Amino acid sequence: MSTGPAQGGREGEGEPPQSGAEEPAGEKPAGETPAAAPPPPPPMAPPRAAAYMAASTLLAMTQGFGMNLVAANIPQLQGPFGATTAEATWLMAAYMAPNASLSLALIKIRNQYGLRPFAELGIAVFLLVSVAHIFITDLHSALVLRFFAGIAAAPLSSLGFLYMLEAFSPARKLTIGISLALTNIGLAAPLTRFVSPALIDLGGVRALLHFELALAMLSFAAIYLLPLTPPPRVKVIEKIDIVSYLFIAVGFGAGAVVLVLGRQYWWLEARWIGELLVVMIGALTIAAVIELNRERPLIDLRWLFSREMLHFAAVLVLFRLMLAEQTAVAGNFFQITGLQNDQLTGLYGMVALATAAGGLLCAAILKPGREPGIHMAALLLIGVGAFLDSRATNLTRPEQMYLSQAMIAAGGSLFLPPAIASGFTLALRKGPQYILSFIVVFLVTQSLGGLAGSALFGSFITLREKFHSNILAEAMTLADPLVSGRVAQLSAAYGHTITDPAVLKAEGVALLGQQVTREANVLAHNDAFLVIALLAVGAATALAIHMLYIRIREAGARSGGPAAVEG
Structure with missing residues (x-):
């Protein structure tokens, strides 16, 4: 499970990803004496560094709110657009279709045409699309705008990273900087679900769109007031x-x-x-x-399919699958028990706090060589949290999942920064031109991997619900006194309005069928929680075996070293 070297320092640790890692340096003419390395830039003043960190947080929230706006409010969007659940879900698909790959192209565009024009144009387009959202009145118009919103939001994720890294010295970019940047990204989903009910109460779906526009305007101002350090422009587009x-x-x-x-x-x-x-x-x-x-390929596929990169990609995919517990399974569980978004704000507030706490802890302890230990702690937190959730019933309420969901959120914040820092180091060892290939791995595993996790576990829950429904239905027969008594109890509520005994009995059977379906859904979600817990435990076991193997190999190398020298 370890994605990087367990011992020793990182090569290229001090390389700032936004200015020196993504652009290959020009080669010196033959015979020319290499110039002395430029002195490191002076550290940024604390107030200015805080401003850049705040700008990074703002950009991440702007991008994350736009991405999670539909996913968090599908039932609320169905009414204004007159859409079914499936039709409203097309809004998510329209957003993700261009967004899934656009960061790949934007890296080269940024390198060739400069960072500031890229930032200014990107945020200006996003602002225009946000303004246009206010005037939509039908689903087809909304689909078109969500498609362009996915395009316009792609630069914001990169800018959120770059603004956070700008605030730190080169030695801290791959530790504190990357931890805080990824924490901002993780905070976007729970905070979107936390604020959405209050906004809808204030002004319906329009309030959500106005809030997105307000974030875009603040981001627009932040980018113009706080310019990023411009990297050297390099002609890289063919x-x-x-x-x-x-x-x-x-x-x-x-x-x-x-x-x-x-x-x-x-x-x-x-x-x-x-x-x-x-x-x-x-x-x-x-x-x-x-x-x-x-x-000179855009993506070095031969390197991407090397053993170390396949290992790295597998770790990130497994991580995204495990985090589907929080982003898809737990949320769906409360929906099938009849709870609405406004009843879940406390849960999502707790998730946001745990995400921030995990990210701050990771920023404090992340150093070269500590990745396996941090990953072990993260996997155990996710595994224990998912196992606690697997014991849910139809009486489980959000307050009873505060602890388990906080553990999973903290584990997610702890897991990703060491993995990305290690992968970035792998790319730097090969050369700056491999950064783009590394970005592809990160992009696919996080954007498409996140969608795959939700789709996989959503489908698993559907299949398991059918299985449990069949099992429960087999035990339901009106010849059973308990079943017939339950049917009579359920139909009694309609006794004053339905006088036909056959219709009244049929109504009771229908209500019992609804309860059976609900129980089957609860059991199916518990199965999904348990599978995720087993995935986390299996990954932790594999990581422990890998760490033990490295220790044994290093011990053997130390014991065999003197003999080899004497020979």
Whole structure:
């Protein structure tokens, strides 16, 4: 499970990702004496560093609120747009289709045309799209705007990272800086769900859109008041890059739509799901063929499929699957028990606090060589939290999940920063040109991996609910005195309005069927919680075996060293 070296320092630890890691330095002419390395920049004054950290938080919240706006409020959006649940979910798919791959292109655009024009243009476009959202009145218009919102929001995630890293010295960018930046990203989802009910109470869906616009305007001001250090511009875009990226964008976009909507329309029922999968596979295959035959590829696929990068990608995918417990499974559990968003604000407030606490703790303790220990603590927190949730009943309320959900949130904040720092170090060891390939791994595992986690566990819950419903229904027969008594008890509430005994009995049977379905859903969610707990325990066991193997190998190397020298 460890994604980086367990011992020793990091090479390139002091490289600032925003200015020196992403742009390959120009080569010196033959015979020219290399110039002395420039002195490190002076540390930023604390008030100015705090301003950059606040700007990073603001940008992350702006991007995260836009991304989670629909997912957190699908029932509330159905009414104003006159849409079913499946139709409202298309708003999520429209946002994620372009957003899933656009960060890949923006890295090279930023390198070639400069950071400040990139930041100013990106936030200006996002502001315009946010203004346009206020005037939407129907679902089709909303779909178009959500598509452009996904495009416009892509620069904000990069800018949120860069502003946080700007506030720290090079030696702390891959420890404190990256921990706080990733914590901001993790805070966006629970905070969106925390503030949405209050905003809807104030002004309905329009209040959500006005809030998104207000965040965009504040971000616009922050970017103009606090410029980032401009890295040297390098001509890195080739014509074939555009062709390759278009195929990657089509492939990622099709995959995002399938993952968001596959469970709503069911995987084997809608023909267009299969057609989109064919498009995804075809587009990504063509992109891979182009990249494998280039001298300077946009993405180094050979390196991405190396053992160490496959290990790194597997760790991140497993992490995203485990975090689906909080982003998808727990939220759905309370929905099927009949709770609304305004009844869950306390839970999401607790999740936000635990996320912040985990991120601050990680920033305080993260150092080279500590990654396995931090990952072990994170996996144990996630595993114990998911196991506690697996004992839920239909009487479980949010207050009873405060502890377990806080453990999972803190574990998530602890897990990701060491993994990303280690992966970034792997890329730096190969050379600055590999940073873009590393970004692809992070992008796929976090954006598409997050969607895959929700789709996988959502489908698992659906299948397990059918299984438990069949088991429970088999035991339900009106010949059983307990069942017939329950039917009579449930139908008694309608005795004053329904006089026909057969209709009254049928109403009682229907109500009992609803209770059986609810119980089956509870059991299905408990199964999902337990699977996630087992995943975390299995990952922790694999990590412990890996750490033990490294210790044994190092002990053997130390004991064999003197003998080798004497020989």
